[in-house]
Amino acid sequence: MKDFDVIIIGGSSAGLSAGMALGRAARNVLIIDSGKPCNQPTPHSHNFFTRDGQTPQEILSIAREQTLKYPSIRLLNGEAIQAKTSEEGFEIKIASGEIFKAKKLILAYGIKDQLPSIPGFAKCWGVSVIHCPYCHGYEYKDQPTGIFANGEIGFELAKLISNWTKNLTVFTNGKFTISAEQEKIIRDNNINIIEDEITAFAHTNGYLNSIRLKNGEEIKLNALYARVPFVQHSDIAQQLGCEVNKPGYIVVEGKQKTTVSGVFACGDNSSGIRSIANAVNSGTLAGVMANLELTEEVFLTRR
Template structure:
């Protein structure tokens, strides 16, 4: 098959949930997935009913099996590299040289975190160097915890993470850009502030044990929070001319519509709330709304 009702870019939580909604609407769907989910290092996922504590791989395996039982859904392990608007829809070409067409596109490929130039950080990311206390904070509650951030982000993270532990150290990794008022509040809450440059993270199989500073000091830790810069995992939204938010997410409305007609987006590429439950919700919404648009286009007015 070369022609589909909807092509979905990305076969993780958002893409599969969009596919299931469309498969149950008996739509011909192609899901193109490169097999590189951003949570592939994460040992356990939380805050998702019926699957709390399972690995992302286990959850994804179940989701894929249940989605692909619908006969109108096809999963292709490939990478989409070219997106072209055509009459009545779009064409998508892949790195393997295949080209497909569809009336609608759902972008659900997620984002790629940009790792800081700190030895050991990438190995710990998603394991003990983490982004979300709602996903992982319970397991590291009341333990020695660090935050790598500066300025407004450091202040907001310090306030947030203090709900899970009072053993907190903020590492600005250079001169602090916190305001005097913010710094006073942080110190008054018994949160340590370290401005020295970071040399490396010491860890064992991704479990951080300490931060080593360039001045030779070593601070013991069990967990570390950071909010990393990111880029879109796919440049499909850019090629199609979709607008982005100021911080780089694909701009969508409440129906997961982008600013380009016929193009929807869901999951981490559209929202800072990086949780499986949120990805599933937005993916289902994108699938439903794409199907409703197809219905509206096919349902002819009376003559």
């Protein structure tokens, strides 16, 4: 089968949730997944009822099993590399050369983090070098913790993370680019500021031991929060002409609609809230809205 009601690009939490909503609406759905979720290195996932503390892989396995029990859903392991509009809707080409068609398209392929090349950072990413206190903060509460950020982001993270621990240090990896007033607020909250260059993250199997500085100093830490730049996991949105905002997210309305008719986006590629719960919510909504459009297009033409 090459023609579908909906093609979903990305088969992690958002994509599978969209697929389940469409499968339960008896739609023929193709989910194309390259098997590279951005939360893969994370040892535990939180803030998702009934699955709190499980690994993302465990949750994904259950989600796939439950989604694929609907016979109208097909999962294809592959990478979507090309997309274009057609009279019927959309054509998607995958790396093997196969082409699939659909009336609607849901982009759920997530993002790729661009990690700094400092030794040890990548090994710790998602384990003890983390991005979200709501996802991981409880496990590191009241422990020696760092923030790897500068400027306004550094100030905002210092304010936020102070809720979880008072043993806090901001590592700017260079001159701190905030106002004198903001710096005073940070210091008044007994938060250390270190501007020296970081040369390495010492760790044991991804769990931080310390941060090494260029001046030879070594700061013992258990966790470090970092906001790193990212890119979209695919350029399919750009190929189709979907608007992407300045931070790099696909622009969606409240109903997960992109700026291109018939194309929806959900999950990390269109939201800064990086959690399984948010991905599931936005994915379900994208699936519901895609089905609604399909239904209306048929219903309103029967006269």
